[in-house]
Amino acid sequence: xxxxxxxxxxxxxxxxxxxxxxxxxxxxxxxxxxxxxxxxxxxxxxxxxxxxxxxxxxxxxxxxxxxxxxxxxxxxxxxxxxxxxxxxxxxxxxxxxxxxxxxxxxxxxxxxxxxx
Amino acid sequence: xxxxxxxxxxxxxxxxxxxxxxxxxxxxxxxxxxxxxxxxxxxxxxxxxxxxxxxxxxxxxxxxxxxxxxxxxxxxxxxxxxxxxxxxxxxxxxxxxxxxxxxxxxxxxxxxx
Numbered sequence: 001x002x003x004x005x006x007x008x009x010x011x012x013x014x015x016x017x018x019x020x021x022x023x024x025x026x027x028x029x030x031x032x033x034x035x036x037x038x039x040x041x042x043x044x045x046x047x048x049x050x051x052x053x054x055x056x057x058x059x060x061x062x063x064x065x066x067x068x069x070x071x072x073x074x075x076x077x078x079x080x081x082x083x084x085x086x087x088x089x090x091x092x093x094x095x096x097x098x099x100x101x102x103x104x105x106x107x108x109x110x111x112x113x114x115x116x
Numbered sequence: 117x118x119x120x121x122x123x124x125x126x127x128x129x130x131x132x133x134x135x136x137x138x139x140x141x142x143x144x145x146x147x148x149x150x151x152x153x154x155x156x157x158x159x160x161x162x163x164x165x166x167x168x169x170x171x172x173x174x175x176x177x178x179x180x181x182x183x184x185x186x187x188x189x190x191x192x193x194x195x196x197x198x199x200x201x202x203x204x205x206x207x208x209x210x211x212x213x214x215x216x217x218x219x220x221x222x223x224x225x226x227x228x229x
Contacts, residue, residue: 009156032215043120043206043220044159051215090158094216103149103174104216108158 002027004093006107014115015083021076021110023091033074034092034104035065044090050074061085086114119143120221122207127226129201137192137224139207146211148190149218152176153204162205165190194226201228 007022025031032051036044048059055067065076074091088111092104120141129135139148147166151159161174165184179198184190194201204225208218 032217034217036220041125041204041223041225043122043222044208044218045220046217049215049217103161103164104218106159108156 002093002095002105004091004105004107006089006091006110008110009108010111010113012113012115013081016080018079019077019081019085019112021089021091021112023074023076023107025072025074025091025093025105027072027093027095029095032094033065033067034094035059035063035074035076036090036092037061038088038090038109040087047076047089081112081114083114083116085112087112120207120209120219122205122221122224125222125224127224129226129228131228132196133228134196135194135201135226135228137194137205137207137226139190139192139221140188141190141207141209141221142188143209143211143219144187145209145219146187147209147213147216148184149208149210150174150180150182150190150192151206151208153206153223159206162192194228201226 003026005024013019034049035047038044048057050057050067058064088109090109091107123138149164150162160176163182165171181193206223207221210218
């Protein structure tokens with residue numbers, strides 16, 4: 001069965017430091033990959049997505065992610081974080097039409113805490 | 117403005133009462149979803165609907181019910197059979213039947229005491 005693993009439940013980091021949030025997935029077919037961000041008591045907002053083409057994907061707020069098919073990973077990175085990046089981040093995968101029962105499969109989330 | 121609305125933002129109920137959470141969208145999206153979020157558990161799918169008058173159970177449908185009488189609306193009823201109803205509930209939609217990229221509403225926090 002398809003699954004998504006976010007390897008770190010919490011990531012503390014100091015302001016202006018780089019950060020990487022890790023995501024691995026399991027699937028035997030081609031996938032579409034997403035990162036969402038959730039601020040406290042709000043819904044999820046799309047940060048970026050990989051559909052096809054270049055494996056390095058740029059998103060909003062200076063985030064980027066790299067799709068690695070051989071390692072089945074889609075890690076999220078930012079070279080310099082701000083206090084305002086404090087939020088929970090979710091990785092999600094879809095197998096597309098006919099797969100995943102028409103749904104996204106979500107990881108359990110990584111809480112990023114940026115300290116001054 | 118196009119978007120997804122969930123009301124109310126906060127909802128309080130006594131144990132044993134049924135409660136209905138509202139989800140309305142004006143994005144003209146065919147598919148709608150309900151998720152439950154608990155701390156450290158990520159998002160768990162309750163029900164989804166890909167077309168009016170049709171819906172399917174997700175991973176944790178027990179104790180919940182839905183209807184899809186209109187394209188714009190997908191209300192979720194939390195019944196008294198749901199053993200632990202206190203949670204944050206998120207509604208989402210998609211029009212993309214290739215990637216299933218989803219758009220989320222602001223959520224409703226339900227507290228049952």
